[in-house]
Amino acid sequence: MKLLMKVIFFGLPALVLAGTILTFNAGQYFKRPHGTADDVAAHLADASGLALAGQWEEARSAREELEQAWQRVRRRIVLTSDLDELLSFDELMAEFQGALDAEDKTQVHIATRKMQAIWDEFGR
Amino acid sequence: MTEPMVVVVRSVVTFLSLLVFSRILGKTHVAQLTFFDWVTGITIGSIAAEITTDLGVRPWPMYAGLIAWTGMTLLTQFASLKNRWVGKLLDGEPVVVIQNGQVLEGRLRLLRLRIDDLNGMLRSQGVFDLNEVEFAVMEPRGALSILKKSQNLPVTPSDLQIPTQYKGLGIDLVVDGEVQVQNLRRLNLNKDWLKEQLRQQKNIDLKEVFLAVIDSQGKLYVDTHADRAPATDDLSDYPGPN
Numbered sequence: 001m002k003l004l005m006k007v008i009f010f011g012l013p014a015l016v017l018a019g020t021i022l023t024f025n026a027g028q029y030f031k032r033p034h035g036t037a038d039d040v041a042a043h044l045a046d047a048s049g050l051a052l053a054g055q056w057e058e059a060r061s062a063r064e065e066l067e068q069a070w071q072r073v074r075r076r077i078v079l080t081s082d083l084d085e086l087l088s089f090d091e092l093m094a095e096f097q098g099a100l101d102a103e104d105k106t107q108v109h110i111a112t113r114k115m116q117a118i119w120d121e122f123g124r
Numbered sequence: 125m126t127e128p129m130v131v132v133v134r135s136v137v138t139f140l141s142l143l144v145f146s147r148i149l150g151k152t153h154v155a156q157l158t159f160f161d162w163v164t165g166i167t168i169g170s171i172a173a174e175i176t177t178d179l180g181v182r183p184w185p186m187y188a189g190l191i192a193w194t195g196m197t198l199l200t201q202f203a204s205l206k207n208r209w210v211g212k213l214l215d216g217e218p219v220v221v222i223q224n225g226q227v228l229e230g231r232l233r234l235l236r237l238r239i240d241d242l243n244g245m246l247r248s249q250g251v252f253d254l255n256e257v258e259f260a261v262m263e264p265r266g267a268l269s270i271l272k273k274s275q276n277l278p279v280t281p282s283d284l285q286i287p288t289q290y291k292g293l294g295i296d297l298v299v300d301g302e303v304q305v306q307n308l309r310r311l312n313l314n315k316d317w318l319k320e321q322l323r324q325q326k327n328i329d330l331k332e333v334f335l336a337v338i339d340s341q342g343k344l345y346v347d348t349h350a351d352r353a354p355a356t357d358d359l360s361d362y363p364g365p366n
Contacts, residue, residue, distance in 0.1 A: 020138075
């Protein structure tokens with residue numbers, strides 16, 4: 001009984017602290033794709049590559065998949081991320097869509113670079 | 125996970141962490157804090173609040189700050205314990221403000237304490253006449269300790285050479301109607317003994333007892349669930365919610 005109490009007294013706080021530190025540092029893990037459907041970096045590269053090759057229709061459909069992948073990952077990383085960064089990524093998704101609608105390669109370049117930069121920062 | 129949900133999760137996690145950190149930092153009562161302890165406490169609380177509600181920051185760097193502040197506070201506590209010089213540096217020293225009945229104005233200035241403040245502190249200690257005070261010392265944690273002149277000190281049984289009996293701590297035997305079996309065991313007593321004593325000393329049943337404490341002479345203090353305070357002792361003097 002005394003041993004159990006000791007384990008609870010010291011073990012529980014240690015568990016709380018360890019759990020918190022692990023959770024707050026798990027951004028990289030949560031960001032990692034668990035399949036092809038949530039691979040944001042790959043979808044971004046696809047959509048951007050298609051747009052720069054002038055295949056606008058395919059690029060728009062790739063952007064849809066990118067959007068779905070991002071929404072999946074967003075839910076996972078929201079606990080460990082800065083909300084402003086998440087909102088910036090949301091805005092850049094819209095900017096990217098605008099660039100595709102306007103079929104403007106320069107804007108596609110800019111949006112892609114910005115998105116890649118923010119994406120790399122998630123989970124750090 | 126929606127934003128309110130993130131706030132809730134962060135709140136739970138930070139609340140539990142703060143509970144652990146507070147326990148690690150010790151049981152110092154708020155009244156015993158130095159100014160530095162107080163500021164440190166506020167800083168730790170502010171960081172915790174920011175982790176909880178400021179979603180515009182990543183939680184880990186803030187949490188690392190929380191750990192660092194708690195660690196530094198713990199470190200200064202240990203340093204004060206281990207080294208007297210560091211202890212004096214961090215907490216300060218007691219300062220005599222009244223010596224042989226004389227108020228030391230220079231020391232008051234040093235402490236940025238007005239004579240009105242000193243008078244107020246004396247009054248809160250039950251001293252309304254400065255003539256009664258021999259020494260007054262301002263403690264590092266903000267309390268004023270007073271030594272009254274010998275002619276103003278209360279007479280004690282030892283002054284009158286009256287023998288007294290040992291008076292130790294009372295031990296709870298029943299709390300909130302629940303028998304404290306481990307305390308009975310410590311005293312080599314049992315529930316039957318308690319029932320018998322309650323019947324003999326107070327003529328009541330164990331079920332009626334709210335609180336029972338035994339003193340070092342074996343005398344029981346007993347409070348029952350049924351309160352019998354007369355209505356005339358009600359301090360409320362206006363109709364409405366109490």
